[in-house]
Amino acid sequence: MKSYFARRILQLVPVLIGMSIVVFSIIHAIPGDPATVILGDHATPEAVKELRTEMGLDKPLISQYFAYVKSIVTGDLGNSLRTKKPIQEEITPYLAATIELMFASMIIATVIGVNAGILAAWKRASWFDNIAMFIALVGVSMPVFWLGLMEQWIFSEKLSWLPSIGRFNAREPIEAITGLYMVDTIIQGNWAGLWDAFKHLILPGLALGTIPMAIIARITRSSMLEVLESEYVRTARAKGLSEIWVLYKHALKNAFAPVLTVIGLQVGLLLGGAVLTETIFGWPGIGRYIYDAIGYRDYPVIQSGILIISTIFVCVNLVVDLLYARLDPRINYK
Amino acid sequence: MKPILTVDNLQTHFFTDSGIVRSVDGVSFQVNEGETVGIVGESGSGKSVTALSIMRLLPSRVGKIVEGSVKFQDIEMSKLKEKEVRKIRGNDIAMIFQEPMTSLNPSYTIGNQIGEAVRLHLKLNRKQAEKRSVELLQQVGIPRAQEIVHEYPHRLSGGMRQRVMIAMALACNPKLLIADEPTTALDVTIQAQILDLIQQLKKTSNTSIIIITHDLGVVSEICERVIVMYAGRIVEEGDVRSIFESPSHPYTSGLIESLPSLDESVEWLETIQGNVPIPSQMPTGCKFAPRCKFVMERCKQEEPELIDIGMGRKSRCFLEGKRKNV
Numbered sequence A: 001m002k003s004y005f006a007r008r009i010l011q012l013v014p015v016l017i018g019m020s021i022v023v024f025s026i027i028h029a030i031p032g033d034p035a036t037v038i039l040g041d042h043a044t045p046e047a048v049k050e051l052r053t054e055m056g057l058d059k060p061l062i063s064q065y066f067a068y069v070k071s072i073v074t075g076d077l078g079n080s081l082r083t084k085k086p087i088q089e090e091i092t093p094y095l096a097a098t099i100e101l102m103f104a105s106m107i108i109a110t111v112i113g114v115n116a117g118i119l120a121a122w123k124r125a126s127w128f129d130n131i132a133m134f135i136a137l138v139g140v141s142m143p144v145f146w147l148g149l150m151e152q153w154i155f156s157e158k159l160s161w162l163p164s165i166g167r168f169n170a171r172e173p174i175e176a177i178t179g180l181y182m183v184d185t186i187i188q189g190n191w192a193g194l195w196d197a198f199k200h201l202i203l204p205g206l207a208l209g210t211i212p213m214a215i216i217a218r219i220t221r222s223s224m225l226e227v228l229e230s231e232y233v234r235t236a237r238a239k240g241l242s243e244i245w246v247l248y249k250h251a252l253k254n255a256f257a258p259v260l261t262v263i264g265l266q267v268g269l270l271l272g273g274a275v276l277t278e279t280i281f282g283w284p285g286i287g288r289y290i291y292d293a294i295g296y297r298d299y300p301v302i303q304s305g306i307l308i309i310s311t312i313f314v315c316v317n318l319v320v321d322l323l324y325a326r327l328d329p330r331i332n333y334k
Numbered sequence B: 001m002k003p004i005l006t007v008d009n010l011q012t013h014f015f016t017d018s019g020i021v022r023s024v025d026g027v028s029f030q031v032n033e034g035e036t037v038g039i040v041g042e043s044g045s046g047k048s049v050t051a052l053s054i055m056r057l058l059p060s061r062v063g064k065i066v067e068g069s070v071k072f073q074d075i076e077m078s079k080l081k082e083k084e085v086r087k088i089r090g091n092d093i094a095m096i097f098q099e100p101m102t103s104l105n106p107s108y109t110i111g112n113q114i115g116e117a118v119r120l121h122l123k124l125n126r127k128q129a130e131k132r133s134v135e136l137l138q139q140v141g142i143p144r145a146q147e148i149v150h151e152y153p154h155r156l157s158g159g160m161r162q163r164v165m166i167a168m169a170l171a172c173n174p175k176l177l178i179a180d181e182p183t184t185a186l187d188v189t190i191q192a193q194i195l196d197l198i199q200q201l202k203k204t205s206n207t208s209i210i211i212i213t214h215d216l217g218v219v220s221e222i223c224e225r226v227i228v229m230y231a232g233r234i235v236e237e238g239d240v241r242s243i244f245e246s247p248s249h250p251y252t253s254g255l256i257e258s259l260p261s262l263d264e265s266v267e268w269l270e271t272i273q274g275n276v277p278i279p280s281q282m283p284t285g286c287k288f289a290p291r292c293k294f295v296m297e298r299c300k301q302e303e304p305e306l307i308d309i310g311m312g313r314k315s316r317c318f319l320e321g322k323r324k325n326v
Helices: A002-010 A012-029 A034-039 A045-055 A061-073 A087-122 A127-141 A144-158 A181-188 A191-228 A231-238 A243-273 A275-280 A286-295 A299-327 B047-055 B082-088 B110-121 B126-139 B158-170 B188-205 B216-222 B240-245 B250-257 B297-301 B318-325
Strands: B003-016 B019-032 B036-040 B063-072 B093-096 B176-180 B208-213 B225-230 B233-239 B307-310 B313-315
Touching (some): A002 A299, A012 A061, A012 A299, A034 A299, A087 A127, A087 A191, A087 A243, A087 A286, A127 A191, A144 A191, A144 A275, A191 A243, A191 A275, A231 A243, A243 A286, A243 A299, A275 A286, A286 A299, B003 B047, B019 B047, B019 B063, B019 B208, B036 B047, B036 B216, B047 B176, B047 B208, B093 B158, B110 B126, B158 B176, B158 B188, B188 B216, B208 B216, B216 B240, B233 B240, B233 B250
Parallel strands (some): B036 B225, B093 B176, B176 B208
Antiparallel strands (some): B003 B019, B003 B063, B225 B233, B307 B313
16 A cells, blocks of 8 residues: 555656656747747847746757756746746745635535435435436536526625625735645634635635536546445345445445546646636735736746646645545555 | 244335336345355346335335335334434344455454444443454454454455454344345355355344345355245245255256256256346246246236245245146
8 A cells, every 4th residue: 555655646747747848848838039039029139038037948959958957956947937936935825715706615625516416316206306406407508607606695785695706804814824725714713704604615615616526526426326236235235224324335336436537637627717707806826816917917926826736736636646546445555 | 933034025126217127026034043045146136125114224216115014023114213213223134145245345444343233232332342343353254353353444354344244243243134135245265155144144143134135055055934026026935945956946956957967967057048138128928938938828828926825935836836736
């Protein structure tokens, strides 16, 4: 088991190297000279030359690449062209905001999706199954910006139950430690802040979680349907176990692998693809950060953003793989 | 002898898209305390469905007991709520299934799966349950029981897994054990071992056993009484010896003739011509008539009753009635 983990982690190395090459190439894939692009068409040749030297563009490509890798490894992502600040400092709060939102939406999606899927499979072809699967179909097809706007309109505008914008009440700001405000407020014992941060998370979390929830529900249902036909489920029933026990212990563990895959992929999608949700809910996340950088042609920021998102994506998939091995003892570790 | 299980006019139907399938159509029999009864028949004769009906383990969406009663001791099983049935299942009545390779959950250890039943029914704690699991594994002849408890099913052979299934079924000292084709999926040598094991358990525990099989060899080896089923009905019933010596129903004789024998050297084994009728084309008269060597005009018109032919034997054949009247 341990050697399997070690080997799986080692396998990451070539993936990460490939990724760094792709991200590195972005700056060179821009048509024309990067320095000219960055400085604009009206820059003087001296300024362009100076920037080329500063960026190391006058050196051979291979040494540029190694310099780039060296700086990433040491945690130096370079400076933003727009703000001139180090990217690693600038990006952290955005990343934390996105991660908090992602957790919220994935928890909502997984808890509701998995349970709905189980119940739908168990009561196959019942009214619950039909309604749940209809909602899931609608959920998958719903544009997230429309859903977000509807939520804001109903829960903030009409009912005034929940806040619609931002991460906390601006009049009582929360002090950041990790940047995950739900965690920070608990560390500080700031219970009012916790409640506030929680309320701010619900609507964007729900909007972002709807599509994954629908996908998870459908996958769980089909996977459970297959497992519920199996003979070990009948054995479990023959032992006199209750249905809850049969479903959640004997069936779910065997049905969970495809669900886990979907969860892993959705986490990746949510990380980068939350731009719309983040924009609608004024959520200062990494999607918006990168989106803004694109508008300003802030290439180092775009590069770093892609690098971070893809690294997290790769890590999430590693975790999924390791969890597979926990789920199914038959997975060969050799 | 006191009956432990009384099945009376059991009718189990499957409601499928292509119509109603009468898998079990008016089956009645008894199993006495400490007795071993074999239910034999070809695939599709309704023997497994009979077992699942007794356990109330039918696939709930399609299979339903539409009539009849199943009495375990003095409890009417068909009237019990699901919650009350669960107290009997795995506790008083246990079941062994045909496919040991797929009947164990691949994701949990052997100990966990055996322990589950005793923790549920005998209210043992985790430690006691593990101890009991080891005892049970030893009882069914599994070597290195201490280690095997912590193994996952995929590490064991088919024979070993069937032993585990038996250990699991015995966990709560059931009064009735239903074994559905317990040896069909196993190698011949392993089959013999498993049958030996069941024999042994029979001697030590006084558990009543129902063995469902299509293999008359198995029946002759361990059963006292045998019930022959065909197309959802009992066609013959009686003690093993007299049925083997003088089968009454042509179907039973056919089954016995198709057994290979060591005494005679024959080139071809006897077979019963034709197949079990499919539900949509069930014959109106005797269900076996289309395949019967002795078929008469009457057999095609009306169905014979299951009649008492003496010595505790029953048969569903007009020939038997004739013999009696003469």
